[in-house]
Amino acid sequence: MKQKIETYLKSIEEKYEIEILLACETGSRAWGFPSPDSDYDIRLIYRHKKDWYLSLQEKKDTIELMFEDNEIDISGWDLRKSLRLLWKSNPPLLERIQSHIIYKSDESFLAEINVLAQSTYSRIATLHHYLSLSRNCLAEIDRNNAYKLKKLFYALRAAIACKWILEKQEMSPISFLKMLDGLEFDNGIKERIYFLIELKSHQNESYLHSGELELIILIENLLENAKLESKTLPPGSADFKLLDDFFLHLIA
Numbered sequence: 001m002k003q004k005i006e007t008y009l010k011s012i013e014e015k016y017e018i019e020i021l022l023a024c025e026t027g028s029r030a031w032g033f034p035s036p037d038s039d040y041d042i043r044l045i046y047r048h049k050k051d052w053y054l055s056l057q058e059k060k061d062t063i064e065l066m067f068e069d070n071e072i073d074i075s076g077w078d079l080r081k082s083l084r085l086l087w088k089s090n091p092p093l094l095e096r097i098q099s100h101i102i103y104k105s106d107e108s109f110l111a112e113i114n115v116l117a118q119s120t121y122s123r124i125a126t127l128h129h130y131l132s133l134s135r136n137c138l139a140e141i142d143r144n145n146a147y148k149l150k151k152l153f154y155a156l157r158a159a160i161a162c163k164w165i166l167e168k169q170e171m172s173p174i175s176f177l178k179m180l181d182g183l184e185f186d187n188g189i190k191e192r193i194y195f196l197i198e199l200k201s202h203q204n205e206s207y208l209h210s211g212e213l214e215l216i217i218l219i220e221n222l223l224e225n226a227k228l229e230s231k232t233l234p235p236g237s238a239d240f241k242l243l244d245d246f247f248l249h250l251i252a
Contacts, residue, residue: 025101044076122236134158
């Protein structure tokens with residue numbers, strides 16, 4: 001599959017006349033709890049030639065493509081859009097620049113944008129994102145009936161990201177296990193989550209699960225705490241000039 005993906009990436013560069021600065025895996029494969037039939041969620045950051053940016057006309061700054069009967073999902077953001085999102089501490093962007101599953105990258109770009117992400121990081125922006133995401137996923141779980149196990153993982157991962165942001169005072173890792181292992185939880189809770197990760201690795205995305213009241217209550221408690229703590233966090237204060245200078249350097 002990796003070879004197929006790399007072939008598609010090369011064809012995308014040629015078709016759209018772009019240079020891919022980063023092509024990486026996101027979603028459950030990068031988070032660490034894929035199912036056997038999980039698709040490939042590949043996310044790009046790319047740049048055009050300099051003249052593309054020298055226009056008064058706003059141009060399409062995203063790419064969205066599907067391949068292999070929708071098994072390979074490739075989408076991406078132009079460099080300028082990506083840096084604007086970085087200024088806002090956009091969590092999906094912060095996740096993709098941390099991904100450990102990389103299909104193509106400019107190593108210098110990746111190192112520099114990760115440094116920039118630290119200097120522009122806003123705890124309040126990322127906390128609100130994961131708080132909302134976990135709430136929405138939790139709302140799809142009926143504790144009295146069967147539900148998709150992946151929804152529990154989505155809700156759980158986002159809730160634990162909130163805990164990480166509050167306790168570590170830094171952006172949450174893309175790896176779910178890194179967050180889980182780096183935070184204090186009851187051993188029984190961790191063991192149950194490890195068990196469910198193993199279970200999910202053998203069940204398709206459509207698999208229906210039931211129960212896990214203890215984990216559902218944990219999520220609810222984490223979200224309630226995040227809601228209260230969010231009121232004490234300062235607003236973001238990113239220096240846009242740092243991003244401007246980085247952008248101009250990259251398109252020079």
